[in-house]
Amino acid sequence: MxxxxxxxxxxxxxxxxxxxxxxxxxxxxxxxxxxxxxxxxxxxYKNSKAVLKTFPTTGPRVLQGPGENAGVVAIGDGLAVCFKIESHNHPSAVEPYQGAATGVGGIIRDIFTMGAQPIALLNSLRFGPLHDERVRYLFEQVVAGIGGYGNRIGIPTVGGEIYFDPCYQGNPLVNAMCVGLLETNKLxxxxxxxxxxxxxxxxxxxxxxxxxxxxxxxxxxxxxxxxxxxxxxxxxxxxxxxxxxxxxxxxxxxxxxxxxxxxxxxxxxxxxxxxxxxxxxxxxxxxxxxxxxxxxxxxxxxxxxxxxxxxxxxxxxxxxxxxxxxxxxxxxxxxxxxxxxxxxxxxxxxxxxxxxxxxxxxxxPVYYPEAQEPAYLKTTADLPLATIALPEDYNTVLLKLVASPNIASKEWVWQQFDYQARTATLVGPGSDAALIRIRGTKKALALTADCNSRYVYLDPYAGGKIAVTEAARNIVCSGGEPLAITDGLNFGSPEKPEIYWQFQQAVAGISEACRVLETPVTGGNVSFYNEANGEGIYPTPVIGMVGLLEDATKYCTLSFKAAGDRIVLLGESFDELGASEYLALIHGRVQGKPPALDLSKEKALHRVVLSAIREGLVRSAHDLAEGGLAVALAECLFEKGIGARIQLSSNGLRPDSLLFGESQSRVVLSLSPEKLPALEALAAQEGVPFQVIGETGGDELQITVDGNQRLNLSVAELQAAWQGGIPCHLS
Incomplete structure (x- = not known):
């Protein structure tokens, strides 16, 4: 040789x-x-094995953790849920239709290999900006490949996430997740x-x-x-x-x-x-x-x-x-x-x-590559708020945000998927989490996939934690108890010390959040070398999470249901604009630290929201993420076309921080007025900040801050911008 x-x-x-x-x-x-x-x-996994061993992988429900084809978690009544996420990035960059299609096929086999009947598919996708012709081709073909395989095999594609950023232009990410159901004795x-x-x-x-x-x-x-x-x-x-x-x-x-x-x-x-x-x-x-x-x-x-x-x-x-x-x-x-x-x-x-x-x-061999904090963090970490100009027109800002492909409706994508296949889909794409009924029981599964890779780029440890808590909030806002996660860890070359440091820190953040939230890691996938011509992607550790509803009738969705309901904000807002979609889109700056996260406060929020949904106190629940409070409120309007009148107090915060900042551990709820005292008591019991910020009704979103009107837009205008955010790039 x-x-x-x-x-x-x-x-x-x-x-x-x-x-x-x-x-x-x-x-x-x-x-x-x-x-x-x-x-x-x-x-x-020779470059990642040592780090992956730091994950929490055990728990009272875990029947099979990492090391097999997929993880398995018990859900009672002799049943278990089997799930895993995997990447098919490089093949999809070369031949996007078949790369995506075979990624779906491969993850389905991982599930039924364990003895489980596949019942749902999700995906997490990343592309460059849609103004690029090659990116549009990759995007359209990847979506077609996912739908082409999943639809034909008869497994519903019920959820996922899609982000667009220049860092993915030469190296798109295609992560496919499959969830299956089995009797525990058939494992x-x-x-x-x-x-x-x-x-x-x-x-x-x-x-x-x-x-x-x-x-x-x-x-x-x-x-x-x-x-x-x-x-x-x-x-x-x-x-x-x-x-x-x-x-x-x-x-x-x-x-x-x-x-x-x-x-x-x-x-x-x-x-x-x-x-x-x-x-x-x-x-x-x-x-x-x-x-x-x-x-x-x-x-x-x-x-x-x-x-x-x-x-x-x-x-x-x-x-x-x-x-x-x-x-x-x-x-x-x-x-x-x-x-x-x-x-x-x-x-x-x-x-x-x-x-x-x-x-x-x-x-x-198991390698322990050199790890070194990237030099760019020394310049990106500092974000003096005084250097950020306040908007002259908040209406224009909100319209731009809801039309941003990262926030805009993904209906162009999911309308190509048969999300009602098998007829067990209780809630499909477009809500915080998908819900799948478990036939022969009263139960349902809540499913989601999440990661804000900009957060991870600007602070891998904090970004890793937030990826887990964002997924958990989506499960909780749908009425589910978070059970466990699978992870798709997408990074650049581990041979570069700065990339390996990102990887170590992100895994540490994920691990801490999983320990506190009691959601063990059951398996997943590491995809290194996601680089094009020497330039790496943002570190993108995608979290696939499964939750359980013991009673499938006690679920929740994000849309306002009736006029005259009160709107409540749980959690606290801060002057946090770092790493936000607002800062990147409106000011062209990828800078600052991600929002601060207190895991004990996050867990308390989960207890309040879950109790409120199970006790039938609330009609809707929606977590605050990209675009902050204003975007979350807008998203609650679209399904029913019901407007909202909001009155906010700044409490010393900048108006743009209050409206578009992405402070963590916050949820917007709507409920009938007579149920407010019970909800307030639940929040007080857990020490979760509680504010009644407005009521539903009309056909506009009106927001005042300290008595000054900052936003006044019709639901129709907002919805048109939101629904057109992706198709306008493809026509």
């Missing part, structure tokens, strides 16, 4: 030496390829157990697409980057595979099961064997291939979609094949589980690779 051989595959010189030590000899070309994909950052893991048990490969035939995809995802994008052939998804085959696998799991016919995603067959056989403390003997000539003459290297490393590997007992082998045949799918016994922990790969009986499974799956 020459140094260029392993370096071309993304392996370092010291890693090649480690491979030789593991094998006791020089690897052949196939073995080197297998190590290159399994020891890539994408598969091995299956990706382990190969039972010496002599058959190993069955089922689903689509293996082609040459996606070769080296795991390695491709572990380098930054540039004009010189060699992209593989992007995988092509087939949702109809995946639907058949889903039904066949769930039938087999439900009947107890499968001992272990693993989907084939990144690193293809190499990953599936090595991880299953390593987890089970076993080996495998695999015959590649039995693998059904799309192309004639495929080499062992191609068969082992291809990332063709819609494939599943399973281990079954000998007496179930014929039955398993019969079930796949009935569903119109190919299945083949390609090997056996062996003792001793060795992966023996053959072609027509001849051994072409022999590697300890544990070496591939678990023995990648």
């Amino acid at each position: 020459r140094p260029e051989d392993w370096r071309k595959m993304g392996l370092r010189d010291d890693e090649y030496k480690r491979i030789k030590e593991a094998l006791g000899r020089e690897p052949n070309h196939l073995e080197l390829g297998m190590f290159s994909v399994m020891w890539s950052e994408h598969c091995s 299956r893991l990706g382990k190969a157990t039972g010496i002599g048990n058959p190993v069955i490969l089922a689903g689509a035939r293996t082609g040459q697409d996606g070769m080296g995809g795991a390695t491709f995802a572990s380098v930054e994008l540039s004009e010189e980057t060699e992209a593989p052939d992007i995988q092509v998804g087939d949702p109809f085959t995946e639907k058949l595979l889903l039904e066949a696998c769930l039938e087999l799991i439900g009947n107890g016919d499968v001992d272990g099961i693993q989907d084939l995603g990144a690193a293809g067959l190499t990953c599936a056989v090595s991880e299953m064997a390593s987890r089970g403390g076993t080996g495998m003997d695999v015959e590649l000539s039995k693998v059904p291939c799309r192309e004639e003459g495929m080499t062992p290297y191609e068969i082992m490393l291809a990332e063709s979609q819609e494939r599943m590997l399973m281990v079954v007992s000998p007496e179930k082998e014929a039955k398993v094949h019969a079930v796949f045949k009935r569903w119109g799918l190919t299945s083949t016994t390609i090997g056996r589980v062996t003792e001793g922990g060795m992966l023996t790969i053959r072609m027509h009986g001849e051994i072409v690779a022999e590697i300890p499974a544990h070496s591939l799956a678990e023995d990648a």
Whole structure:
């Protein structure tokens, strides 16, 4: 082997030496390829593993935490929710439709591999500014790919988030989340157990697409980057595979099961064997291939979609094949589980690779990259408020904010998704969280995905905390109790000390918030090397959160429901304009610190809002986020067309801070006047600031501050700006 051989595959010189030590000899070309994909950052987490171990991952409800295909949390009545988020960033930058579609397909397989029926999809997307023609193409095709796969397989896409910023222009982010439901006794893991048990490969035939995809995802994008052939998804085959696998799991016919995603067959056989403390003997000539003459290297490393590997007992082998045949799918016994922990790969009986499974799956080096606070924080942190000019026309500011693509209606996106598939969607896209009924029970699940990456860029620790609490507020405002999270950690190159410092700090912030809110991390995904031509994205740790409503009838949405209701603001406002959408959009400044966050106050707010919803005190609840109080109030008007008259006291705050600042731990509620005393008592009990700020009615949003009218806009004008914010860039 020459140094260029392993370096071309993304392996370092010291890693090649480690491979030789593991094998006791020089690897052949196939073995080197297998190590290159399994020891890539994408598969091995070699630069992130040490930091990820600091996450809180246990709790009374957690049935399966990190280390499997997805996390699993108990929800009572013998049921559990299975969920995970993963990225498909690099493929989507190259071929956006298939990159997004196969990202959806892959995360769905992670869920039904665990024995869960997928019931909902969400997504978290990032793009450059929409005035750019290439960005518009990526945006439109990614959305089409998500809808094209999810709609055809019959799983509703019910929520998510989308942001636009120049930092994502050359490297969009496409994170897909899937949620499934299972009976706790049907949980299956990706382990190969039972010496002599058959190993069955089922689903689509293996082609040459996606070769080296795991390695491709572990380098930054540039004009010189060699992209593989992007995988092509087939949702109809995946639907058949889903039904066949769930039938087999439900009947107890499968001992272990693993989907084939990144690193293809190499990953599936090595991880299953390593987890089970076993080996495998695999015959590649039995693998059904799309192309004639495929080499062992191609068969082992291809990332063709819609494939599943399973281990079954000998007496179930014929039955398993019969079930796949009935569903119109190919299945083949390609090997056996062996003792001793060795992966023996053959072609027509001849051994072409022999590697300890544990070496591939678990023995990648763990790195501790240098971390250093970025120099830019020394200049961005300081934000003298006196340097920010007060608006001359607050109406114009609010109209610009609601029309900003980061805040504007995402209806252009979600109208392309079948969010009512399976007919269990209680609340779909457009509210704080999506709600899915659990059939046969009184329960519902609340689902959301959140991250303000500008906050994380300007203070990774605070931004990480806020990402968790924002997700939790969305769950709570919908009536759900936050249960647990999955994270999609999108960052630049870990080889740059400033990027790695961002990563460490963001993980620390997420961890602290999860400990206080008692929402353990059940799994997720790290995506490094999100850079284009040397420039990294904003650090973007997306939080996917699941919550539980014990009574699905006691849910809440953000819209005002009736004229004459009182409007209450819970929480406290401060002179905080740093990192805000207002500061970036109106003043062109990405500067300052994110808003301060007190986790004990946040938790107290959750208790008040949840109690108010469960006791039937409030008709609507909406958390304050991008754009602050004025934007939150505007968003409450649109569904029913009911206006609001608001009277605020500045209490020494700047008017723009009061209206557009993004102070944390705040919620707007509406309720009938006679229920005010009960709500005020709840807030007082928890020490949560309580203000009656106005009432619903009319067809305008009128806001006075200290008796001076600052805003007076018709609901129709606001809604037109809000609804047109994205389509106006695409026409």
